[in-house]
Amino acid sequence: MMSSRSDREKQVEKLSAFTISAGMSKLAQESSAHSFLNASRGNPNWINTKARLAFARLVQFGAQESQRTLHRGDLAGYVQQEGIAQRFLDFLQPNDATDQFLQQSYTYLTDTLSMDGDTAIKGLIDGVIGNNYPAPSRSLSVVEPILNHYLEKNLYHGVPLADTTEVFPTEGGTAAIVYLFHALRENHLINPGDKIAINAPIFTPYLEIPTLNDYELVELDLTSTAENHWEIDSRQIAKLADPSIKLFITVNPSNPGSMAMTPQALSELQAAVAKNPNLMIVTDDVYATFADHFQSIYAVLPYNTLLVYSFSKLYGATGWRVGLVAAHDKNVYDQLIHEKSAAIHERMGKRYGRIALHPEEMKFIDRMVADSRSIGLYHTSGLSTPQQVMMALFSLTNLVCGDQPDPYITASKKLINDRYRDFFDALEIPANESPHNTKYYALINIYKLAAIRYDQAFADYLKENYEEIDFGMRLAEMHGTVLMDGTGFGAQAGTLRVSQANLANPDYRVIAKNILKLLDAYHAHYLAAQKDGNH
Incomplete structure (x- = not known):
């Protein structure tokens, strides 16, 4: 049994961000003196x-x-x-x-x-x-063009790729991530010891999966910072020009930073890929529709990029598990497979030869479908057909609007924007009004907030005298408010993520006031420690 609160918190800090959040949620619910406000998860509280x-x-x-x-x-x-x-x-x-x-x-x-x-x-x-197995197994023929035109309209910013893109609908974006990594490994596109670059902070599975025994990859974090408004800067992007980097993974717009790549960043990424033409890129664009004038990496580098997308956030469909992977019909993944040695081709031929007469001609996206069912169950692969139709209907609600604004997307963005502004207004610090900011999440660094509200000496006192997780745990215990620990996403110590998706609008002012109340309480302890000569 741990001898102090600090010892317990050190142990808790080793857990994943979502596990820590679940523990904080339990603490908050047990705090009967205050209303329970859980702003830790990104599940939206609206539906289409x-x-x-x-x-x-x-x-x-x-x-x-x-x-x-x-x-x-x-x-x-x-x-x-x-x-x-x-x-x-x-x-x-x-x-x-x-x-x-x-x-x-x-x-x-x-x-x-x-x-x-x-x-x-x-x-x-x-x-x-739903009375038949999915056929074709990768995507229903009626569904794929609908999904492609939806992606082109909302993610490509005028680049015509609908007719040259192939789509694999999956059980949400998380399944897309799992299938993708598995197929990369099975096809020797990533191998133990390979160097991959990750734009952190990022959705935690992208940090955790590469370090598992199944993969054992070497991570290079391309870190976005609060000082740069969570935008990836030129020096970080330039690192991708190194040919030793095999794979670049990003969430765009970012989670938890909520920032979309700017046109300048996309141009710099193109320049880096020109020097590292075999770089594989995975971009997860689930928050794309919440940013203004968004353009995906896939739109500017389709040859190098696999696109992951999910309908869960925009359409309030996390329970439906509807996502996809998209690939250009000419891509670096197929080319790299083609260039593998005869010995590797022989091994892969044995693997895929059970389902294809000419396995060497199988595209990477089709290998992903086969690997999703461990090859042997390939004949039953593919996302359930009702889920595919649901994706098509979500897409059609947008596509039938033509060139006119989609009122549903407009209303969703306004809802998020209003909550974001209310939160920062009550927190009494400026909000980031960049058009590249989706405002789906807010990242608050408690140490920086302490320095702004009081002074740097107080911020240093917090760092030196409390575990970084202490603030979040006390917020749950004392005020019934649950936020996500940002360090689990690769953010700086002392960072908390606030989701603007899953609570009523007035709750965000309450959350901000609870943060300030707790900070005031820490400051009172700080003043007492100074008075007693203990600081």
Whole structure:
């Protein structure tokens, strides 16, 4: 049993950020004197209703269609393609808002994407009913072009890549991360001892997975700092020109820093890749739609980049587990596999030869699909078809807006912005109003806040006399307020992450006031220590 609070906190600091958060949550809930406010997780407290209601209508139509071929109580048959588009249009009610969206979606599929009406509706209905394995296994034919046009519209900033990009829908962004690392290893694109660069602070799995025994990679942290408003600077990007660096991983816009790469940073990254042309890049763009004028790394370096995206944050769909990996049809991953030695090709041929006559011709993204089911279960691979249709519907709510602003995205961004400004207004320090700031998270360094509110001597006192996790734990214990420890993301000591996603707007002023109250309490102890001569 630990002899002091400090000893316990030293042990806790060894845990992952999310494990620490769970412990703080328990402490806060046990603090009955205060309301429980948990701003540690990024799960949004809003949802998109349009796509969900449309999903329900597709299920209803699909059930009715199935009864046309076989109907014995609750037992029904399969859907027939011939004439299904017209039957679907006849099913829709012209004065119903959800049905109007489905009519718009049908028009988008047939007019903008030039899909055959019967084929498109048959594909969506089979998908939403879920009565077949995913086929093709990587992505449903009706879903992939919808996802590609959504990505092009929202992430590429005018660069036309929809027709040259292949998509693998996955069980959320986290599954995409797991599948991606696994396939990189199985295809000898990363090997133990390889040097990889990570733009920290970053979502914790990207820090933790490379150090596992499965990978044993050498990490080089390209750190973004509060002094640079959490933007990665030129000196850090320039390090990527080193050919010994095999892989660069980033979350863009960043988590927890919330900053998107600027056009200058993207240009500098292109210059670094020109000197290190075989650099593999993984960019996780889940927060892209919360930044103004966003452009993905994939848009400027499609040959080198694998794009990870999730619908979870924007559409309030963390429980749906809907994400994807996207790759250009000509990419460095395929080229590096092609250049492997004859011995490695022989080993990989044995692995993939069970599912392909010419395994050496398999693209990396298709190998990822196969590896996601350990090869042997490749015939049952692929994301569940209802999940794929849900992704398509989320995308269509945006695509049918055409060149007009998407009111849902506009409302989501305003909600986040309002909470962010309320928090900083109550904290009595300036907010970062950069257009590259998504404002989804706020990073607060307690030591810097102490120096601003009081003086540097007090900030030094906090560092020297308390464990870095102490402030967060006392905030939970004394005020029922839970924030995420930022050091687990690779941020500086004393950093706490505040999520603007999962509480009511007025709560953010309360959280800021609780932070200041606790800081005042520490300051009172500091003054007492000075008076007693203990400082």
